[in-house]
Amino acid sequence: MLHYLGTRLLRATVSVVMVVTFVFIVLRMSGDPAVVIMGADAPPEAVDAFRTAWGLDQPIWVQYLSFFKAIFSGDLGQSMRDGRDAVAVVLERVPSTLALTVPAFLLNVGIGIPAGVYAALHRNTAIDRFVMVMAVTGFAMPSFILAMLLVLVFSVNLGWLPSAGQDSWLNAILPIVTMGFGGAALLARFTRSAMLEVLGQSYIRTASAKGLSWSAVVWRHALQNAAIPTVTIIGFMLGGLVAGAVVVESVFSWPGVGRLLVVSVSNRDLAVVQAIVLMIALTMVAANFVVDILYGLLDPKMQSQTRAARA
Amino acid sequence: MAFVQIRDMSVAFGSAPALRGISLSVERGEALGLVGESGCGKSITWLAALGLLPRSAKVGGSVLLDGVELIGASPSVLEPVRGGRIAMIFQDPASSLNPVHRIGHQIAEALALHRGLTGAPARAEVIRLLDQVGIPDAKTRANAYPHELSGGQNQRVMIAMALAGEPELLVADEPTTALDVTIQAQILDLLGTIRRDTGMGLVLISHDLGVVSETCSRIAVMYAGRIVEQAESAAIFANPSHPYTRGLLGAMPPISGPRQKLVSIPGSVPEASRMPQGCAFAPRCSEAIADCTRVDPAAVTVEANHLAACIRATPAKTGTRTPERVLA
C-alpha cells in the first residue's frame, strides 16, 4: 500500500508541475503583462520600469525558475488593486466558498448516489423514469438558469429566501441547492448505469445462486463494485467544485473565491487571477489523488498490480 | 418420487419463447447430462427452476423439489434451496467470482448462510473445502482475490463454494468450456471424485456430447427450447433416435478410423422469435416429411427409459405413446 501511495503521490506532483508550467505559459501568451497592466498608451520608460520591477526583462527560463520559486514559497505577488498579498486576498475568501461547496458536495453525494442505486434496482418503473427525467434536466440545465429560476420562485414570487448577499445562513440555501442539484443529477445518472452494469455481471448471479437474499446481494456484492467507477466521477466533481462556484457566486453575489475571480479578471488583477487559477488546479490534482487512494482501497486489482511490479 | 421433477416448464422473454414446455426429472445422486447448442435453453432451465432469471422472464409449469413447488415460490422458500440443496457453478469462473472480495470470504458467506458457521470454525472449514477441491496451500490462498488465481483454480474455488452448503445436487453450467484441455480434465476428474465421496447428484450442462458422455449416466438432448431425446448415455450413442442427436454425433470428428466428411447439420438454430411451425428442427432435418412442419411431436418411448420427440421415431413394442416420462 505504501508503494501504491508513493507512485500516486509522484504522479500528483508531476501533475502540479505541469499545471504550474501551463499557467506560466498561458499568462505569458495572453499578451505582454506590462503592456496589459500599464495600458497601451503608457510611456515606454514606465513600461520598462514595470518590466524590471517584475523581472519581465530576464530570459524566459530565469522567469520560469523564479516563478516556481515564488510559488513554492507561497509568494504570488501583490494584488494590483489594493497592494495586499495576493494569496492572503484569496485565502480570506476561501471560508465563504467552502460554506457553499461543502454542503453542495454532500448534497451531490447524498442525493445522487441513493437515487441512482434506487433507479437501477427498480429499472423501468415509474420511479426510475422520474429519477432519470430529473437527472437529465439537472444535467442539461446550465447552473445560471437554474439559479435564476430558483430566485424567481423562492425570492421574487414567494419571498421566502433572499436572492443575494451574505447576511444570514438563509442566503446560502439557494446557491447550495443550485450547485447541489446539477452534481446530484450527474451522479445519479452515472451511479445508475454503473449499478446496472454490475447487476448484469456473473458474480451477482453467483451470489444469488449461493442463497443470499436480494438485499444482501446488493449490499455485499453490487455496491462496492459499482463504487469503483462512481468514485472517478466523484473525483471530477470534487475537483470542479471551486470552478463551479464561479458562476453561482456571481449570480447570488456571494463573496467567495469564485466572485473574486470574476472581479479580478475584469480588473486585470493578474496576481490574484494567477493565485486562484493555481488554487483551482491544485484542488483538482488533490481530488485526483484522493480518487487514486480510494481506487486502491476499493479495487484489489490496483494493489496487487503494484505489489507484482515491486516483486 | 424424483428429487427434482420438472413438468411442462416454459420460459419466455417478451414474446420470444426460450423454453417451450420441458419435462425432466433428476433422481437423488444421479448424474444427468444436458446437451445442446447455444440458445437451446439448457442453462435457462435451471436458472428458472431456482428463480434466478430476471423479473421480465415469464416462467410457467412446475418444478418440484422433494415435492415442494419452486416456481413462483417466495424468497423464504427459494433462498435455503439455492446453494443449500441445489448449488450452481458457471461457465466463466473468473467473472463468476466477485473481484473485490477474497475467495475465503466468498466461501465463508455460503457457510454462514447454510450451516451457520462463522469465525474460526468457518475459517477452518473454508481451508478444508479449498483443500478438498485441490487448491495447493489453501491457508494462504484463502486470502487471495480471484484475479490472483488461474482460471482452473477459480473454477475449483467455485466448486468449493458450491460444496460449502452441502447440496444434494450440483448444477454445473458449462464448467469447463472456458478452460484449457488439460484443465478441463482436472475439473471433470474433481467432480467425479466429489460425487464418489459425497453421493451428490450432478446436472452437467454442456455443448459437448463427449464431455457429458464420460461423466453422466443419463443424457437429455435439447433443441430450441425442447428436450428432443433422453436416455441412458450408452443408449444415446448406440441408438440415437432423434435426427438432431444423430446430427450432433455426426458433427463430432472421430478420433480414429478413416477421415471422411463430417455429417453436418445444414442451416442454423432458429431464433426464438421466429420459431418454425411444427417440429422446430424440421427445416434442418434431412429426414423431414410433410407432417413434420404441421405437428410438434410429443416424446415417444423408443425403448425402456429412452424417449425421442420425433414423429418418425419408432415406438417401443408396447406401442404406448407417453407424453413424458414420469418417474414414480
Added chain:
Amino acid sequence: MTASQMPLLSAQDLARTYSIRRGMAGRVTNVRAVDGVTLTIARGETLGLVGESGCGKSTTARLVLGIERPDEGQVRFDGAPMPGSGSPGWAALRKRMQLVFQDPLSALDRRLPVGLQIREPLEIHRMGTPAEQNARVAEVMEEVGLQPHHADRHPHALSGGQRQRAVIARALVTQPDLLVCDEPISALDVSIQAQVMNLLVELQERLGMGMLFVSHDLRAVRQISHRVAVMYLGRIVEEGAPDEILHAPAHPYSQALVSAIPHPGKTARRIVLQGDPPNPADRPPGCAFHPRCPVTAMRCRTETPLLKPRPSDGRRVACHVAQGEVAPGHVGQLELS
C-alpha cells in the same frame, strides 16, 4: 502430399519475446512467447498446430504471416525471405497469404454489407476491373456456400456459420497460396463447427493451397490436418501424422492432451496433469514441461530437449525420456482416474 517440392512456407528457429511492464513503475518482464519454432508447409498441405492458451501458437501464426517480425530466425515464403513489414514486397505478399480469425463477428465490419467486405482485398491489391471483381466475389461466395443475396446483408443479419463463411470468402478472394486459420471454429456451435471443417477440407483439396490450422482441439486438428505439431510453452514438442500422434503419442504432454479428449464410450484412463497451464513469463529451466510431467527425470530439469527424430521409429519428439536418453523418472505425480 507434395513433399518433394520446395516447401511453400518454411520457418527456421523463430523466436519472439515480448516485454511486459506492469503498472507505471513496474519492472519489465521478458516473455518468450515463441522459442525456436521450425516448421514447413507444402502446397496442398495442412499443418495443424495444437496447444493450450499461452503456448505461443497464435504468435507463431502471426510470425509466419509476417504480421510480426521474429526476434530470431527467418520465414521463407515460396523460396524467398519474408520482406520487411510495410515494404512494397511485403504488401504484395498479403494477397498470397491470408488469415481467418476466431470470432467472425469481430473480424467483420458491422457497418458494411459482407459483399463489399469480401471484395475489399481485390480493391486493395488492384486485382481486375470492377466487372471482374464482381464476378470473382460471386464465384468465391458460391465456393464457400453463401447465396448471392447474402452479399447485401450486414454481418449481424447472418448466422454464425454464414459469418465465418464470409470471413473465409474474404480470405480466399485473392486466391492465396497460404491460408492461416487461428482457432476458426472454437467460437462456433457444434453443428456449425462441422460445416466449417468440411468446408475448409473441401476448399483445400480443390484449391490446393497450403494451410496452417491453429487449434486447441485435437479432434478438429485430426479432421483437417495432414501433419500435426504440438506446442508447449513456445516450442514444438512433437510432430507427426495425425493418427500417429492421436493413437501413439510419444511426448508425455501429447499423451496427456490425447487422454483428455472426451469421447463417448471411452475406456482408457485419463492422465490428469497436475498444476496450471504454464506461465510464459515464468518459464521453468530445462524441459519447460518438467514440473507437470509424470515421468520427469533429473536431466529434464537442467537440459532442454531438442526436437529430433526418435531412433526407434523416426517420430520427431522433444523429450529425453521418449528419445530413450534417460529412464522415466518418478511416476508419483501420475494420477490415473
